[in-house]
Amino acid sequence: MKFVIGEKIKEKVEEKGVTQKAFASAIGMTTRNLERFFERSDISINQLVKASEFLNYDFVSLYLENTANGKNIPFLAKENSQQYKPEIRSSDISIQINIAGDVQLISKHFPDLLSKLKKEAEERGLHLA
Numbered sequence: 001m002k003f004v005i006g007e008k009i010k011e012k013v014e015e016k017g018v019t020q021k022a023f024a025s026a027i028g029m030t031t032r033n034l035e036r037f038f039e040r041s042d043i044s045i046n047q048l049v050k051a052s053e054f055l056n057y058d059f060v061s062l063y064l065e066n067t068a069n070g071k072n073i074p075f076l077a078k079e080n081s082q083q084y085k086p087e088i089r090s091s092d093i094s095i096q097i098n099i100a101g102d103v104q105l106i107s108k109h110f111p112d113l114l115s116k117l118k119k120e121a122e123e124r125g126l127h128l129a
Helices: 005-016 020-026 031-037 045-055 059-065 103-123
Strands: none
Touching: 005 045, 005 059, 020 031, 020 045, 045 059
């Protein structure tokens, strides 16, 4: 049976009692396109992150753990992966980094890259959330 991330997101929308209009607006789409969104098994990382933030649930990890390509990506230690809890205050700034390339190379080198980035950030008094 094929994993359909859209169905999981729809379940959480219904569980939280969120209107489809509010959810569609939060992830940057129209309500007209939302029904197709809920049927999709592949959803962009940006939409997964927006859905995670809005519904306070980690759909990114859920997606990666249940798809063939996602299972190849190693995870750093994580706590309570099913509950997404952003710790960004309104005075903070958030930066997104997109990494493109071969999934095997990214999988191999990403943990080291992230570790170095974290060390450099902490040396400058910054925090990676």
